[in-house]
Amino acid sequence: MNTQNTQTYSGFVAIVGPTNAGKSTLLNQIMGRKVSIVSHKVQTTRTNLRAVKMVGTRQLIFVDTPGVFVPKRRLDRAMVGAAMTAISDADAVLLIMDAQKGITQTIRDLVEKIHGHKNLFVALNKVDAIKKQDLLPIVAELSQMADWREIFMISALKNDGVDGMLDALAAVMPASPYMFDASDAVDVPDNLYLSELTREKIYKYIHQELPYHINVLTERVDVDADGVLDIYQKIAVQNDAHKKIVIGRGGEQLKQIGTAARHDIQDQWGVNARLHLFVRVEPDWENKAENYEDQGLEFTK
Known part of the structure; x- marks a missing residue:
């Protein structure tokens, strides 16, 4: 029996970097589908979404960590804690940085945290936006x-x-041995993934700081006799003023969010769907452990 080609390889790659460096865009590009929220706002990746990519017979398991920033709230601390845990558990660490911004203090601080890892890589992203001669001093300093x-x-x-x-x-x-099936896939509960798609649209259409005080929970998914999905989601906000912003005048804002999210869901799954959004005021949602567990985050006091 020839065992020469039976050896398999499998490991974790932690994608780390400052907010808006392009981590989520890169992961979405690798997988050919939306895996993590892409937004112009910072701190948009809350959970350690795992994506499995086969490169020949080698299996890469990507963990897209929250953008590293200075934590101010309990949710912030949970996000940064998730990023640090992903780094320590990974077989390789890939630092993504925006070439246009160069080596910022945030990059210096982050490199200080990860520099001891044995398999450390860095990707200068958005290099198409700057001149090649401007890259040379960045590469020299990084080295x-x-x-x-x-x-x-x-x-x-x-x-x-x-x-x-x-x-x-x-x-x-x-x-x-392969830790996941030998195919490209996303290891995230469907309900959480559905919530992420809706939350992306909230980021897109609401431009105040409000989205960072919002939680989206997929409460249930039903399938009717024709195979149409009925998706019920709760959007939790902290007060009545936030609720009015999300709903908008005459319900137009919520309708826009829901329509865009539904189209994404249908495109991703190739199904017909009805999305039912309900906005509820829950002033203390950031202090409830179950809201962190639903997003794969650790609830810390």
């Missing part, structure tokens, strides 16, 4: 900051340089 296995030049949005990066990451995955 002095940590023992990187490789520094990649990529455009996550345009999918430039991503395949080579995946090959390099796959090369350091440990010999291991």
